[in-house]
Amino acid sequence: MTSSNTTWVIKLGGALLNSPQSVQALFATLATMTDTRFVVVHGGGSLVDRWLHDAGFATAKHQGLRISPAEQMPYIVGALAGCANKQLMGAAIANGLEPAGLSLYEAGVNAQQKLKALGRVGECSQGARSAIPALLEVGKLPVVSSVGFDEQGQWFNVNADEAAAAIAKQLDGELIFMTDVEAVLDKSAQPLHQLSAEQIDELIAQGVISGGMEVKVKTSLLAAQHLRRGVYISSWQKPENLVALLNGEHVGTQITM
Numbered sequence: 470m471t472s473s474n475t476t477w478v479i480k481l482g483g484a485l486l487n488s489p490q491s492v493q494a495l496f497a498t499l500a501t502m503t504d505t506r507f508v509v510v511h512g513g514g515s516l517v518d519r520w521l522h523d524a525g526f527a528t529a530k531h532q533g534l535r536i537s538p539a540e541q542m543p544y545i546v547g548a549l550a551g552c553a554n555k556q557l558m559g560a561a562i563a564n565g566l567e568p569a570g571l572s573l574y575e576a577g578v579n580a581q582q583k584l585k586a587l588g589r590v591g592e593c594s595q596g597a598r599s600a601i602p603a604l605l606e607v608g609k610l611p612v613v614s615s616v617g618f619d620e621q622g623q624w625f626n627v628n629a630d631e632a633a634a635a636i637a638k639q640l641d642g643e644l645i646f647m648t649d650v651e652a653v654l655d656k657s658a659q660p661l662h663q664l665s666a667e668q669i670d671e672l673i674a675q676g677v678i679s680g681g682m683e684v685k686v687k688t689s690l691l692a693a694q695h696l697r698r699g700v701y702i703s704s705w706q707k708p709e710n711l712v713a714l715l716n717g718e719h720v721g722t723q724i725t726m
């Protein structure tokens with residue numbers, strides 16, 4: 470059951486940034502829900518792809534996570550915490566909202582190296598005090614990139630789905646992933662309205678769920694188990710789905726415990 474104090478963590482997939490109209494429509498929708506506390510966490514994978522390519526780097530992913538050599542980090546951080554974050558802030562401002570652009574550090578989430586072979590890919594842990602409650606209290610809209618820091622101040626590239634889940638966990642909030650597909654699809658490309666742990670294992674093993682969606686469903690399942698509530702995957706192409714979800718309607722895919 471949600472209350473007016475519930476915080477809704479909305480993760481926006483990076484492909485959204487390629488569609489300025491959809492960005493505007495999404496923030497216009499958020500702006501209509503004045504009584505709801507939102508935290509936006511965003512990706513920017515396609516922007517990172519472009520910046521790395523333009524800088525002459527090759528890039529590769531392992532199970533949906535970008536292998537992030539130290540020398541590529543200035544481009545990755547620039548694309549995510551700089552360009553993507555500020556583009557979304559601009560759309561929020563244009564729709565009458567008051568965004569506050571943050572990295573994971575200010576949001577109270579720390580990062581540390583996930584796996585040596587992945588370079589500077591971070592995984593989340595409990596961090597310093599979060600600025601988010603105070604920002605929400607004064608009516609700001611936190612817009613959080615998935616750039617994280619460890620206690621030595623070293624920067625990390627965190628998958629944005631994992632970043633959103635860590636923030637939802639910290640705020641005990643609701644979690645919605647807005648991506649570029651309306652739902653997780655089955656092997657006949659039909660939307661799955663609900664997904665359990667067993668189905669997720671099976672669909673990944675069959676190769677029906679792969680790439681970025683593999684990270685998303687695995688992260689959603691862990692988050693649902695931790696938060697003890699369902700987590701949703703829906704499309705940013707349909708901002709009205711956000712309104713429906715907040716009203717307790719069932720759209721997209723619900724990942725259950």
Ligand SMILES: Nc1ncnc2c1ncn2[C@@H]1O[C@H](COP(=O)(O)OP(=O)(O)O)[C@@H](O)[C@H]1O
Nearest residue numbers: 482483484648649650653654677678679681682
């Ligand atoms: N079973 C599936 N159902 C839907 N999308 C899937 C599936 N398996 C893989 N995908 C891919 O996952 C993509 C979404 O993941 P990703 O690109 O990481 O999104 P985001 O940037 O929003 O986090 C889809 O565009 C689709 O290409």
Ligand SMILES: CC(=O)N[C@@H](CCC(=O)OP(=O)(O)O)C(=O)O
Nearest residue numbers: 483512513514534535627628629
């Ligand atoms: C470690 C890792 O994979 N980081 C991601 C961070 C951005 C992200 O997750 O963006 P989307 O939500 O648009 O996919 C990356 O470099 O692409």
